[in-house]
Structures are given as structure tokens and as C-alpha cells.
Amino acid sequence: MSLWIFLLAASLFNAGLSIYFLLYNLYLLDLGFNESFLGILWGAMTVGSICGSMPAGWLASRWGLGPALRLGYAGAAAVCALRAWATGRLALAALAFLGGLISSLWVVCVAPVVAQLTPESRRPRAFSLVFALGIGMGIIGGLLGGKLPEWVLYWNLGPLGPESARASKQLALWMGSGLAALALVPTLWLKLSRAAPEEGKSNYPRTPFMLRFLAAGAVWNLFVGAFPPFFNAYFARRFSAGTAEIGLAYSVSQLAQVTAVLVAPMLFARLGLVTGIAATQAAAALLLALVPPMRAMAPAAALYSGYMAFLWMSEPGWNSLLMNQVAPEQRSGASAMNFFVIYSTQALAAASFGAAVPRLGYSVVIMSTAAVGLSAAWVFRRLLAGTADSTTLQTSSR
Template identity: 25%
Template structure:
């Protein structure tokens, strides 16, 4: 291949490209530095939400275990928030469209910490399940309203950068909550002269998670409801001009395509839910770790995984999205087995870190792949359905995992998770592996 020096005519082109990139960068940075007040308020709340999620993830299941409950109950207990989210997603979305995003988000910011605090105070099984379900119900409002509010509060140039920053604050910075989730029970246990994994220290960990949501949610009162353009509900003219038979066939094709996209995602979330939801409890039961050590382990995992996810565009430039997704999922299956059967703690940690890196790498790639398979007017529907499959997967997965850990062994849940992660990419390849481009009626080509 000839070099640039061999062809002088190529030099000005490269210089123009370089100058264009510099101009785009210099015009993009000010747009991200001068954001509307709404964006700063929402990003601030996202930071607190991320901290709340990681502190609660670390302490809530351990709190239930300190009360004497076994993994089979804790598996059902862990599934309650996902069940609540599945039940509430559509009603909360309709409510937000009618009342506005701001009041619904504020109500969630008030009720979520109240129910979470109540969860940390009760001890009986029925009340634990009830408050876990209610906490999942009201928390749904954040997932339903946050991204639309950010989208409506930003310009097209700002939007991608702001959404990426929101994701990093939730998953990356939020991972620091693991440190607090481990340190608080250690501190309280030392002050009370009791073990850090006993009920009272862990209760304070759950209460701290609730306080984070409450405090970081206070500035939301200053949020302004963005003006939204009413969408026309009439069918597109191109669809009205088609014969009824053609429209019916198009709808059937759409339903089939949605099924092909959602079935693998359901399998994936079942496998992830079976492992991730009970991961902290597994490390405690298998290696007798205290909350402080556990917090450090998962803080490093979350931060490193969040940073590693930023490399996803580099992989997409080299390989197709489908190849990245399926390869990572196939590799994740033996990693789950490694964690579940690791004879030593360092080996289990190495497996968990590698699994976490792989998981965060394909998160944006999977989303982009799915959105590219459908037309722009179908993407909102598909996104909502993905929320449902996530809720179902993280309801069924932990329930099965808890039963397997109680009735068979701690490692059995990892076998189930690995099996799901082997089936998922196989189904994806069966549906999309032979396609060079995906097109349904009115779609743009899918990049596979």
C-alpha cells in the first residue's frame, strides 16, 4: 500500500480531515460544559441513585441472611424489585405522560428511600417481601423518566455525551457505593463490639442506601418540566396507502422480529440474574468474607468495568456487533463456571472481574445492535419490551438460583447461568447469523 509521502495529493485531504475533527471537538466541548440546569440536577440524582443501588445490592441480601433466611428465600426476595418494576413500568410511563415527568420522578425520589428504610427495619418474611416489592414499584419511575428528561433537556449535539456521562455516573462512580456498603457495617460493628455481618450493622448499611436517594433527590424540586412536542397518533401515510393484507403481513413480520430480539435477551437476563443477584451472598457463604472486604472487591470490579466499557467503540470498528456480542457471551459461560467452582478466593475474584469487564463491554453494543434491527418508530416500543424481559429475567433467574443453592449446592446456580449464556448467543446466531442486513417493512438496514 503506498504511503502518504508517495502521494502528495493525499496530504491536503488528511490535513482537512484533521482540522475538521479539531473543529468538531472544540465545538463539542463547550456544548458539554454549558448544559441546562435540568441536566446537572438529573446527573446529580443519578450519582446518588448509583450509590444507593450498589450499597443496597451489597447489604440487603446480607441483611436478610443475618436474620436467618436461607438462599431459597433470598432468591425470591431478590426477585421482588424486578417483579415490581415489571408490574409498574407501563402504568408509571402512562402516568408520567399525563402528569409530567418531574412530579413522577419526585414521588419516586421520596417513596424509594422510605420503602428501602422500612425494608431495613422489618424482620419478618412477609414484610421483607412486601417492602422489597414496593421499593421496586416506586423505583421504576427513575428508569422511566430519567432518560426522556435528559433527552428533552439537551440538544442533539449534547445528547450522546450527556447520556454516556449519565451511564458512567450510574455504573462507574456509583460503584464507589460498594466501599461504603462494606465500610459502614464494619464501622458500626466495631462501635457496638459485634460482628460486621450481624443484623444491626447491616441494617445501618441498608438505611444509608436509603439516605443517599433522599438527599440526592432533594434538588429535583428545582427541575423544570421540558416542553414536549405532541406526537401525532395517526398512522403514517405510507401505511394508510397499503392494502390491509400488506399491513397485516408487515405487523406479523414485526412481531416475529421482536420475538427474535427479545427471546435471546430473556435468556441472557435469566443467566445474569441467576448469578449477579446473589453474587455477594455467594462470596460470603463460600469464602466467609466480611462486608468491608466484599465492598472493596466489588468497587474495583464496578469501576474497572465502567472504564472498560468506554472501549466498546474500538471493538466495533474492528468486528461486527453480532460477533462481539456472541463471542463475549460464549466466553462468559466458562467464566461463570470458574467463579462457581473456584477453589480459592483469588481465582474466584479473577473470574468475576473478567466476567464484569466482558458484561460491561457488550452492554452498549447489544443495545445498538437491537435498535438497528427495527425502524425508528419501533425503537421506543422495543426499548419498553426490553425493560419487561429484564424484569422477567431478573425475577426468574434469582428465584431458580436461590433454590439451586439451597437444594443442590452454591455452585449449581452458576451452572444454570452458564447454560443460559450458551443458549443465548446460539439463538442470536440462528436468527441473525446469516443476515448481511436486516430489513423489515420501513426499516433501515441492520448492521450485523
Template identity: 25%
Template sequence: MTTSTSTWQQIKTFPQSARLFLLATIINGIIFSTWQLFFNFFILARGYEKDFLGLINSMPSMAGLFFGILLGMLSDRIGRRPAMLIGLAFSTLAMGLQLFIEVKTLLLVVAFLGGLGNSLYFISQAPFMMKVTNPNNRSLMFSLNFGLNTLAGAVGNLFAGQMPGWFGGLLQIPVDSAQAYQMVLLVSVILGFFALIPIFILKEPVKPQNLNEIKVSQWALLKKTVKRGFTWKLVLPEMLLGFGAAITIPYMNLYFSETFQVKSNVLGALFSLSALFVGVGSILGPRLVQKFNSKIRVVVMTQASSLVFLLVLAFSPFAWLAAIGYLLRGMLMNMAVPLYNAFCMENVSESEQGVVNSLISNSWTAGWAIGPFLSGLIQIRYGFQPLFLTTAFIYLLSILSTWIFFHQYERKKLAEDLLIEPGLV
């Protein structure tokens, strides 16, 4: 009861701008989950091949990879609220255009431009949350943003899974037709523009800064940070995870549909349940850290455990067993994500956190820029099993690198902290 009251009291301290931002997060979470669930089906139903599907799925990540740092600088220059408005409007408009453009080259260009907008929106979120919070409620704000986005995705998948059937009956068209999927995605895009309203209303706290100093500082920190070996130790595990995930995770809907003939409404329910499992995992993660007194140990333990369920997902002859593997794999792997991010931020100076975070984000994006395209090519020739084995192997390399780089480092750092803690002899 005390914890609940304390949490509620912290929420009440949020300014109106923070609450409006969280409202936009909920709306955007619902829309994005619907897009992820049906865009692959829509592209294939229109007659495009899987290699093109892989290419178009790579475009947003390529945009973030090539222009991520520049977009961050743009956000610094124009402010977080304008950057989020422009980014969200641009990405939503690009999503809508993809539903009507049929020329392949134009589709790829629009997907790339939409990726630029999406990157600008998400790059601006964390700095904005830092501005509208204080040290007492900041952790809760970041957690709510993550949790509400996940739960909104669960709700979105649950309702979106029923929508092809609704439009199929209403328009007298097959539920798995391009027209049915197009209508579902169009509804999601139209609703997506409503996320702009709270962003437009909210006010960004103004803190006068010297823009020339910011720019010089950014470049100086970037040069300094990339020369440090420790930075690349932090980056490598995320780079490997990003590529391993990129060749399988975007195609989970196709895998269940083609391998087990799972219907869209069941897929929606499964993806919603997965989001709930991830939410539960995010709550359990910090408790495991308290129990083992180690972030790295928990990260390695949960990620390694997820490999078992990844293989269950890949080679199960039964849909129900594959679904269990999918749920537990997602929960265990994603449980480690915020813990590793926290470890990274704790072990770099405050002035370097933004630079290191952008490098880690770009390393993840690098995998997603090329992974989906390569995956599409492999699926055509060999199916899904080789992709799952490749993902498991790359994940294992990431887990081993995390353990080798940071296990002893963390133990030594914890020991040093104990030695200097007041009251201990």
C-alpha cells in the same frame, strides 16, 4: 489529544437539561449503591430470615414486571420530567419507610410500591435523553449516563463501607447492629432527595403529539412484535441471564461476609473496585468489536470467559482469590451487556425498538422477580455453592442460545452489508 478534545466539545454541546440530568444520575448512583451494600445486612440484623429477605428483594422487580408496560404508557402521557420526578420521589420515600416499618406485610407492600416508582424513573430516562440530544452527541450522552452511574456507585460503596464504623463509634453501638445499618441507610435516603432538585429544575423539550395515536401505535406495535419469532430469540438470552444473576448477585455481600468474614469497610472497597472494573470493561468492549468485526462473537467470548471466574469465586478457599474471581467475572459479564443491547436495537426497525426494548427489559426483570426469593430458600438449606453452580449452568444456556440464534445471522448480515457498500466489487 484529538479524541479528548472532540469528546469535550461534544459535552459542551449538551443543553443545561442534559447536564442537570447527569447530575441527578451521579447523586442517585451514590445513594443506590449504598442501599444495595447494606440493605441485606439491615434486614437480617433486625431478625428476619433469609427467605423473607429474598421475598422483599423480589418486590421491586415484580412491580416492574407486572406494571412495566403500563408505566411506560404513563410516562408517554404525562411527559418524561414529571414521570422521573414522581418515580424518583416515590422510590426514595419508600426506601425511607422501609427503615422504620417492622410489620412484614407492610414492608413487602412498601417495597413493591417503591419498585413502581423506581421503574417509572428508569423507564423515562432513555426517552428523555433522546429528547435532549442530537445524533452527534447522543451516543456520548448514553455512555456518560452509564459510566457516571457506575463510577458514582464506586464512590458510594467506598464511603458507605466506612459509615457503620463511624456510627458505631458515635452512638456507642456495635458496627454490625441494625441501628448502625439503619443510620447509614437513613443518611443515603436523605441525600437521595437531593437528586430531585436537578430533575425539578431541568426543562423537557416539548414536542406536540397526538396521544391517541401514540396509544394505538403502542398496542399495535406490541401485538405485531410479540408474534415475531425473532423477537423471542432476542428475549430468551436476556431472560436466562436475568434469572441466573438474580439468584446470586444480590447476595454477594452476604457471601463474602459469611464465607470469609469480610468486614463492611473491605466490602465497600471491593464493590467500588468492581464498579471501576465494569467501567474499564465498557470501554474495552467496543474495541474488541472492532478487532473481531462481530458483536455476537465478543458477547459470547466475554460471557463464556466470565464463567471461569464465577467458579473461582464460588469454590476458592481464599478470600483474595474469590475477590479476584468476583472482579473479573463482573467485568467480563457486564462488558457484553451494552454490546448485546446494541445488537438487538440494530436488528429491529426503529418503530419497534421501544417495544422490543421493553420486552427485553421485562424478561430480565422476570428473573429478578422470582430469583432472589428462591435463592433465599436455597441458602437456608444448602448454602451458596449450589446457587453458583445453577447460575453457571443458566449462564451457559444463555451463551449457547446467543451463539446458535445469532452467529450465522450476524455473519450473513455483515456479508450482505459488504456487498451493497459503495466502492466494493
């Protein structure tokens, strides 16, 4: 029952954030800011997430998962509301950094919460539900976000006149923030025990498994973070695709991701966690490598959907493997270490991809990225073979 309560809270939160982030950049453009400043805000938020990851693990360990999750939800909703109110460059940049800082708290809590609420044998299925609902609520939130400003204008909920378009988006942003804040209500019924490390023991596991896991994760996230931020620009330049065509490709890819994530537990049950994860990694890399040779958008979009599906398919297994191999009192610290690596390497990957495209062209850079993905699958299989079926929890001393 507690897992379903958490899934309800996560669904409300994800729907609210999806509405918010669909409209936020459009709102900033209405305020007169350009893409360059939007990039600065995205960078500030990323830096905040990187800086907040490790402290978030410490807070979750010391306070308990329940209070940390509630603070993360409440803080994220409040900062989103403030970001829709502020108009100055410095204030917007500071709030973007603060948003990234606070978001790391709830992100770090998700895997330990799911691990505590489910037995080891059911974790892949539980994580698949978490990710499938997250993507699904993202689709619903995106659809609502596209309509909310129109409804605000239709019902005369905001000011009329020249400012009506901007004001309608601002009110819709606050509605999204409010929906995210509603996630707090179900969490009040969540029963989560507090498993703090023993006196003198670190919150962060420093076991051989953890080092191998993070090393494999670093290589994998160099692949994960590279192409997705640029897929819309690639389709626009390669195929002269319009907004509607790109939007359709994106929507189809999201449906493929939901399907893949729900099917993932069956794959892991058949192949095992390590082999199953490595297989999805290799499949994602191979499908990405087939995108550049395509001369028409339809097959390229189909391959992109498959690539994104396998990209997400590994996530339930990835999180299950980590939580299975870490002692309960160190799960928050392990999750923090994992997300520190994710945020850092994905930011590096996106920056490197963006810098390389003008010099080398999309085809060369995408093929190189696919090679990184294949290498990541090999590294993962090489470093973590033999750990998936072990139920011995590893702990580390100070």
C-alpha cells in the same frame, strides 16, 4: 448540555440508592428479622418491578419523559424513606412491592431519555457513560454507606444506648433517601420533548425486530440473572473466603466493570453493534465456565471480574440497538417491554440457580449457566444480524 444534566441527576440518585441498599438488610437484621424474611421482601420488590414495567411505559408515553422521570425519582426516594420507618412485616412487604412498582418508572425512562438527548452515532458512548457513572457512584455510595452509621454515632446525631446501632443505620438510610431525592433538582432543567403515539397507534412496538430482540433478550437474561446473586455464597463455600476477601473481589469486579463499559463504544465502532454485543456475551460465558475448575480464590476472583466486566460491556450496545430501531414515540413502550423481559427472566434464572445448587452442586450449575450464555450469544447473532446499521425506524399499528 442536557445529557450532562441528566448524568448529574442519575449520579445523585444512584449514590443515594447505593447507600440505602448497602445498609437496609443490616437494619432489618437489627430489627430482629432473619434471612428468610429478607428473601420475601426481595421477592415482593421483584414482583412489583415486573408488574410496574408495562404500565410505566404507558405513563412515560402519555405524560412525557420529564414528568415520568421526576415522579419515578421522587416516588422511589419517598418509598425508601418509608421502608426505613416501617417495622411491621405486612407494611414492610407492601412497601417493598410498592418500591419495585415505582422503581420500574424511572428505570424504563432512562434509555428513552438518553436516546432523545443524543444522536444515533453517539448513543453507545452516552450509554457507556450512564452505566460507568452508575457503577462508579455505586462504589462511592457503598463506601459512604459503610461509614455513615459510624459518623452518626461519632457526632451524636442519633439516640444513645442499646438502640444506638439500629438508630444510626436508620438515620443513614434516611440520608441516602434524601440524597436520592436531590436528583429531582437537576431534572428541573432537563428539556425533554413529549412524543406521544398518534391516535390509534400502540405505545408498544410490535415489529419483527422487537419480537426478535425480546426473544434474544430472554435467553441472555436467563444467563445474566443466574450467578451474580450467588457469587458471595460460592466463594464462601468453595474457598472458605471471609467477608473481607469477598468484599475485595467484589470491589475489583466493579472497577473492571467501569473500565469495560467505558471501552465498549470503541469495540462497537470497530465490530458493529450486533457483532460486538455477541462477542461480549460469548466472552462472559467462556470466562464463567473457567471459574469452577479454579482451586485457588485469586484466579477464580480474577475470572469472575472478567466475567462481570463483559456482562456489563454489552449494555451500552444493547440499549443503543433498541433505541436506534424504535420510533421516538414508541421508545418508552419498547423500554418497558425490554425491562418486563429482564425482570421476569432474571427472577426465573435466580430461582432456578438457587434450587439447582443443592441438588447438583455449584460446578455443574455454573457450567450449565455458561452453556446458556454461549447459546444466548449465538441466538442474538442469529436473530439480529443485519439490523445494527439500519437507520430506518420501525413503527407498528394497533
